[in-house]
Amino acid sequence: MKILIYLLLIFLWNSTYRCADEEGLIKCKRVAKNILGTWKGTQNTLNNSFNDTFILEITNASKCNFEGTSSYSSSSTSFKVKGEIDMYGWIEFKEIEYILDGGEYTNCTESQNICQKIRWQKGAFFEKAKYNDSEFSGSWKLEGINTTSYSWNGIVLKLSGKFNLKKS
Secondary structure, X not given: OHHHHHXXXXXXHHHHHHHOXXXXXXXXXXXHHHHOEEEEXXXXXXXXXXXEEEXXXXXXXXXXXXXXXXXXXXXXOEEEEEEXXXXXXXXXXXXXXXXXXXXXXXXXXXXXXXXXXXXXXXXXXXXXXXXXXXXXXXXXXXEEEEOOOOOOOOOEEEXXXXXXXXXX
């Protein structure tokens, strides 16, 4: 019985050791150098109500974190972007604030429902993108605010879609 327990412990130790193997993990120092620069691509909503080309300019990268700007061909609005890459190479980034507010969203004079459906709001969250030195793609989402006051929880509008970027 003791031999069986020892063999089981050895097996578990060996399998845990293999799981800790760094094969397939990214090196943040290398990625921080390679992610810098201009990334061009497209972004669209799942229902195709929005489709535009955009540029992600990554200006600063340290370890597995990065910062930059995003801008679009159909708008003068641009955003400050912050993001990170995890040890497996998955990328997430968010448009956190306006650099230049083109007014498409903030000066919208239509009904609140229409304004909430405009893409040029801060807060778009890009995710599910696997890092590659030359391109990556994933999905994005942008959650609106409550648009009705007659319900206890209101209606939250949410834009979502896909994006792809290539290093230029």
